[in-house]
Amino acid sequence: xxxxxxxxxxxxxxxxxxxxxxxxxxxxxxxxxxxxxxxxxxxxxxxxxxxxxxxxxxxxxxxxxxxxxxxxxxxxxxxxxxxxxxxxxxxxxxxxxxxxxxxxxxxxxxxxxxxxxxxxxxxxxxxxxxxxxxxxxxxxxxxxxxxxxxxxxxxxxxxxxxxxxxxxx
Amino acid sequence: xxxxxxxxxxxxxxxxxxxxxxxxxxxxxxxxxxxxxxxxxxxxxxxxxxxxxxxxxxxxxxxxxxxxxxxxxxxxxxxxxxxxxxxxxxxxxxxxxxxxxxxxxxxxxxxxxxxxxxxxxxxxxxxxxxxxxxxxxxxxxxxxxxxxxxxxxxxxxxxxxxxxxxxxxxxxxxxxxxxxxxxxxxxxxxxxxxxxxxxxxxxxxxxxxxxxxxxxxxxxxxxxxxxxxxxxxxxxxxxxxxxxxxxxxxxxxxxxxxxxxxxxxxxxxxxxxxxxxxxxxxxxxxxxxxxxxxxxxxxxxxxxxxxxxxxxxxxxxxxxxxxxxxxxxxxxxxxxxxxxxxxxxxxxxxxxxxxxxxxxxxxxxxxxxxxxxxxxxxxxxxxxxxxxxxxxxxxxxxxxxxxxxxxxxxxxxxxxxxxxxxxxxxxxxxxxxxxxxxxxxxxxxxxxxxxxxxxxxxxxxxxxxxxxxxxxxxxxxxxxxxxxxxxxxxxxxxxxxxxxxxxxxxxxxxxxxxxxxxxxxxxxxxxxxxxxxxxxxxxxxxxxxxxxxxxxxxxxxxxxxxxxxxxxxxxxxxxxxxxxxxxxxxxxxxxxxxxxxxxxxxxxxxxxxxxxxxxxxxxxxxxxxxxxxxxxxxxxxxxxxxxxxxxxxxxxxxxxxxxxxxxxxxxxxxxxxxxxxxxxxxxxxxxxxxxxxxxxxxxxxxxxxxxxxxxxxxxxxxxxxxxxxxxxxxxxxxxxxxxxxxxxxxxxxxxxxxxxxxxxxxxxxxxxxxxxxxxxxxxx
Numbered sequence: 022x023x024x025x026x027x028x029x030x031x032x033x034x035x036x037x038x039x040x041x042x043x044x045x046x047x048x049x050x051x052x053x054x055x056x057x058x059x060x061x062x063x064x065x066x067x068x069x070x071x072x073x074x075x076x077x078x079x080x081x082x083x084x085x086x087x088x089x090x091x092x093x094x095x096x097x098x099x100x101x102x103x104x105x106x107x108x109x110x111x112x113x114x115x116x117x118x119x120x121x122x123x124x125x126x127x128x129x130x131x132x133x134x135x136x137x138x139x140x141x142x143x144x145x146x147x148x149x150x151x152x153x154x155x156x157x158x159x160x161x162x163x164x165x166x167x168x169x170x171x172x173x174x175x176x177x178x179x180x181x182x183x184x185x186x187x188x189x190x
Numbered sequence: 191x192x193x194x195x196x197x198x199x200x201x202x203x204x205x206x207x208x209x210x211x212x213x214x215x216x217x218x219x220x221x222x223x224x225x226x227x228x229x230x231x232x233x234x235x236x237x238x239x240x241x242x243x244x245x246x247x248x249x250x251x252x253x254x255x256x257x258x259x260x261x262x263x264x265x266x267x268x269x270x271x272x273x274x275x276x277x278x279x280x281x282x283x284x285x286x287x288x289x290x291x292x293x294x295x296x297x298x299x300x301x302x303x304x305x306x307x308x309x310x311x312x313x314x315x316x317x318x319x320x321x322x323x324x325x326x327x328x329x330x331x332x333x334x335x336x337x338x339x340x341x342x343x344x345x346x347x348x349x350x351x352x353x354x355x356x357x358x359x360x361x362x363x364x365x366x367x368x369x370x371x372x373x374x375x376x377x378x379x380x381x382x383x384x385x386x387x388x389x390x391x392x393x394x395x396x397x398x399x400x401x402x403x404x405x406x407x408x409x410x411x412x413x414x415x416x417x418x419x420x421x422x423x424x425x426x427x428x429x430x431x432x433x434x435x436x437x438x439x440x441x442x443x444x445x446x447x448x449x450x451x452x453x454x455x456x457x458x459x460x461x462x463x464x465x466x467x468x469x470x471x472x473x474x475x476x477x478x479x480x481x482x483x484x485x486x487x488x489x490x491x492x493x494x495x496x497x498x499x500x501x502x503x504x505x506x507x508x509x510x511x512x513x514x515x516x517x518x519x520x521x522x523x524x525x526x527x528x529x530x531x532x533x534x535x536x537x538x539x540x541x542x543x544x545x546x547x548x549x550x551x552x553x554x555x556x557x558x559x560x561x562x563x564x565x566x567x568x569x570x571x572x573x574x575x576x577x578x579x580x581x582x583x584x585x586x587x588x589x590x591x592x593x594x595x596x597x598x599x600x601x602x603x604x605x606x607x608x609x610x611x612x613x614x615x616x617x618x619x620x621x622x623x624x625x626x627x628x629x630x631x632x633x634x635x636x637x638x639x640x641x642x643x644x645x646x647x648x649x650x651x652x653x654x655x656x657x658x659x660x661x662x663x664x665x666x667x668x669x670x671x672x673x674x675x676x677x678x679x680x681x682x683x684x685x686x687x688x689x690x691x692x693x694x695x696x697x698x699x700x701x702x703x704x705x706x707x708x709x710x711x712x713x714x715x716x717x718x719x720x721x722x723x724x725x726x727x728x729x730x731x732x733x734x735x736x737x738x739x740x741x742x743x744x745x746x747x748x749x750x751x752x753x754x755x756x757x758x759x760x761x762x763x764x765x766x767x768x769x770x771x772x773x774x775x776x777x778x779x780x781x782x783x784x785x786x787x788x789x790x791x792x793x794x795x796x797x798x799x800x801x802x803x804x805x806x807x808x809x810x811x812x813x814x815x816x817x818x819x820x821x822x823x824x825x826x827x828x829x830x831x832x833x834x835x836x837x838x839x840x841x842x843x844x845x846x847x848x849x850x851x852x853x854x855x856x857x858x859x860x861x862x863x864x865x866x867x868x869x870x871x872x873x874x875x876x877x878x879x880x881x882x883x884x885x886x887x888x889x890x891x892x893x894x895x896x897x898x899x900x901x902x903x904x905x906x907x908x909x910x911x912x913x914x915x916x917x918x919x920x921x922x923x924x925x926x927x928x929x930x931x932x933x934x935x936x937x938x939x940x941x942x943x944x945x946x947x948x949x950x951x952x953x954x955x956x957x958x959x960x961x962x963x964x965x966x967x968x969x970x
Contacts, residue, residue, distance in 0.1 A: 046698060052648055074806075167527055179531075
């Protein structure tokens, strides 16, 4: 009997001791792998133009008609020391692909120039040729695949899907 | 005298009738065992207890006077398992040499004849009747999940996330509106998520009961839908080493599962009695296979280990019992690879594609996305009983760790996107006393929950850190007179919630909430005639909003949705009226009808907003947790069992119907279970030559198309009706007085491709195709 009384007492003391602790404040998580800005660089016609998309502002893209541009896309986390995430996409290129499309569809001729280890395009670097004077929009779609990269933009999960206004003058 | 009363088996008397004496030496399997079940504390009869002969897998329910009858029993030594909701089940060994009258005793711990539990007890009866022997076999197959076992009961559906994550739904309600008790410990996990299955190893359960009435007075005011009670037996203190091993192999997932259990009792000098039970489950499943493709990344790994130690000391005027229980549950579940999507366009692409985008070669490997959970449960209980009543003290501790992994870049997939640690402490004291026809019970409880997001995920947490302090007080009393029982009870809870969250500007803020919830219950039970039995339960219950309903904010990745909580929400209040009409024609046929009506005021649910939020990852539909003025739920469960030839042929039918309506906006609710019909025909025989417990059952299950749901706010209309054919069989035989058993089960015999409305992954893939399950067991 005595043994049990002490056992009960022990349990209660044990239980109450847990109730007394104060909780630490939570730590804010740095979401540093998130892409929150996209820059697209156009080199051609003896000049270099850079356009940026972020959650606060979108630069309208203005290009010259009948010009060949070398383009380069940069994916950034601007909230976290302007971190460049593009290299992560290049390193995991066989599971990523960037699709650049326009509305209307024939605004630009786009040819991806980089290849992943399986010889499939990554799409970070391309050659873009403008045709006639027109206006519309340019969409950048970054797809993340899980070992099933097949160049199909409706497959995979979307990491980036944004649009720039586009003018060809 | 007291010692005798408290002892496990009690009095057994033999009555050999002239019939038995005149038979020759051939084995006669026509003996009748009659008996009654009594409460060993006060010799009162225990109505609606279930007596189950383990070796024969046959069960009977005691009637309102505690009497039961088994027919066609062969001479042998049998283990009688007596169960009653809320009691510890108990095993008693009885040697049958002829027609036998037995008296079985159960320590009816809280002397409860709470009728909500008897409505639940209907299920208990089912579990152990011939009808339930199908369910018993699920116990024999350790690969079955709790949700899969429970879905054999009418009125219970499962909320699935593909082929390996199952959450029970009782009468249309799930998650935080149900309570799950494991050995009297209220399971405390991250139950708010639709893809978070209860952390329970069903193979270690020795009895599972479902209470369909609301307002579990002893368990929690938030049991709006019902209570699931999982128990393990305390072995007899005189048992020598005994054990059981059961295993199964399935072809669909090339899966293997095994469960082993051992127990031993000791009776020491000076009336010290001790017993031990320990066991574990091991489960491995590879990818599931739909009829047309492999469901990639749907394997599971599960390990569970438990140990229970009990001690009993009898003094002349006092009896002290102590129980210590520990359980560790671990599960790693793959989540269908193709369900990983970025935004709503990906979801629409997945729907249009008809089959999953990712189909890899079959493997045991679990990659991304996946969930990993560790759940530890420790319980210490001490009970004192004497002439003044019974006093019980309990402390339990649970630690739940949930880690969810998703596909990430740069080797970060090995870092969880969600990492939650939840500690729960619970202290409870209970007292009960019985004076003649009147029984009184009361209790005081204290809960403390502490939820922490383990830092380092690199993701904004879906639920914030919080602490919850909960104090509960309850009382109930019962009155019984001849064929009528009445029960009433109330429970009050106070919830103090302290949250530490980050707002949209990443500033820490610490809101506090204080909620009061209550439950009130009234139940009546009457045996109208030998055939007709009626029971009615009225319960008021209320549930405080949980932290995810109050503070969700952000993208819910697996649902491709942006979800927002609402911190101004108040507790849901519910009124549920459950009735049961039971008709029994001797051992020929049995019909149970359970209609119910349920109104919930302030029902909380995630409402689609018909608006899209554009992020850098594309557009996401917005959902907000909202409270509906009034929700009405109406439904009926019906169960019929008919034996055209007793001990040979059995036919059964099960039907359930439910409708859930938002009465304020006059629209049907999303997620209402479709109507369901099951028909089964089986051959059953307790003995045949040297074999025992033979059966073979063919079952046809029809799930209707859900027509009564709002279609405007879903990405895909509910899938069409489907039917499934399954077969199950089993035999047992003796090897040197030990029992060996083997069985074959086939599910989805016709290899149907189908999708279920309650499967969250119905947008992505079909469910499992044909599956052959081989199972065997050995009892020693």
